[in-house]
Amino acid sequence: MKTKKPTQSAKQAAVRYLSRRDHAEQELQQKLLARGFEQEEVDEAVALCQDYNWLDDARFAERLLNNGIAKGWGLLRIRQEMAHKGIHEEVVSHLFEDDEFDWFEHAREIAQRKYGDSPMDTDKEKARRLRFMQSKGFDFEQVKYALDVDDDEY
Known part of the structure; x- marks a missing residue:
C-alpha cells in the first residue's frame, strides 16, 4: 500500500510533533517516515530540530527518568522504556553514570x-x-x- 504524499513539509510535521511533547530522535524519524516523507527529507527535518535544540535525546532521556520515578518504576523498567523509545545506549549510560538516586x-x-x-x-x-x-x-x-x-x- 502506497502512502499518499503529505500536504506539509517534513520540517513542519517535525516541529508540530515536537510542539506537543519531546521525542527521541529515532521516534521522530519513525513517525515522519510513517507519514510518507522520504528519508532525505526526514534527515533534514531532524537535523534542523537538533540545530535549534528542539530535539535532544539526552534531555528526553532525563525526562523519561524523572517521569518513570514519579510513576513508581524501577531502574530496569525505565531503561526498558528508553530502549523502546529509541534512545541510544550511549546516552542512557551517560545519564546513569553519575546517578546518585537511591x-x-x-x-x-x-x-x-x-x-x-x-x-x-x-x-x-x-x-x-x-x-x-x-x-x-x-x-x-x-x-x-x-x-x-x-x-x-x-
Missing part, C-alpha cells in the same frame, strides 16, 4: 505505598508482592530490601 529506598517507598503495613504471612502473598515489584522494574536485590525478606525465605 533505588533501594525508592523500591521500599513503592512497596510501602502499595501494601502499607499489611502482613505478608503466606508464601502466596510473598510471591504476589515479589511479582508486583519486579513488574515495576526493580531488580531482585531491591525487591528483597523493599519487602524486607531474607535470602533463606526464597
Whole structure:
C-alpha cells in the first residue's frame, strides 16, 4: 500500500510533533517516515530540530527518568522504556553514570505505598508482592530490601 504524499513539509510535521511533547530522535524519524516523507527529507527535518535544540535525546532521556520515578518504576523498567523509545545506549549510560538516586529506598517507598503495613504471612502473598515489584522494574536485590525478606525465605 502506497502512502499518499503529505500536504506539509517534513520540517513542519517535525516541529508540530515536537510542539506537543519531546521525542527521541529515532521516534521522530519513525513517525515522519510513517507519514510518507522520504528519508532525505526526514534527515533534514531532524537535523534542523537538533540545530535549534528542539530535539535532544539526552534531555528526553532525563525526562523519561524523572517521569518513570514519579510513576513508581524501577531502574530496569525505565531503561526498558528508553530502549523502546529509541534512545541510544550511549546516552542512557551517560545519564546513569553519575546517578546518585537511591533505588533501594525508592523500591521500599513503592512497596510501602502499595501494601502499607499489611502482613505478608503466606508464601502466596510473598510471591504476589515479589511479582508486583519486579513488574515495576526493580531488580531482585531491591525487591528483597523493599519487602524486607531474607535470602533463606526464597
